[in-house]
Amino acid sequence: DDLVPNFGLNSVEDAQQNGIINFGNKRTGPIAPILFRLLKTCCMKLNEHEELDEIDALLGCEMLMPRNFDIPEPSTLDLIICGINW
Numbered sequence: 001d002d003l004v005p006n007f008g009l010n011s012v013e014d015a016q017q018n019g020i021i022n023f024g025n026k027r028t029g030p031i032a033p034i035l036f037r038l039l040k041t042c043c044m045k046l047n048e049h050e051e052l053d054e055i056d057a058l059l060g061c062e063m064l065m066p067r068n069f070d071i072p073e074p075s076t077l078d079l080i081i082c083g084i085n086w
Contacts, residue, residue: 007083008062021063030082 003022021032063083066076 002067003064003079004067005062006065008060021061030078033082 065079065083
């Protein structure tokens with residue numbers, strides 16, 4: 001797979017601290033959005049003001065996505081759907 005980091009929302013200064021989300025891992029990639037929702041829910045329940053400051057960096061992480069979206073492969077479609085769910 002020819003995957004490159006795309007769609008990051010964090011600033012360039014923060015980019016060195018951020019991770020990159022990889023949905024391409026067949027075992028854990030598809031459940032990454034579900035795990036993030038669980039993390040978000042836990043943070044909101046633990047924080048009395050229901051703020052998500054602790055996980056803001058995750059919201060803007062880049063995702064590993066294909067260079068070319070024109071290739072109609074099932075793995076490309078899986079990555080697009082996971083990216084949309086993220």
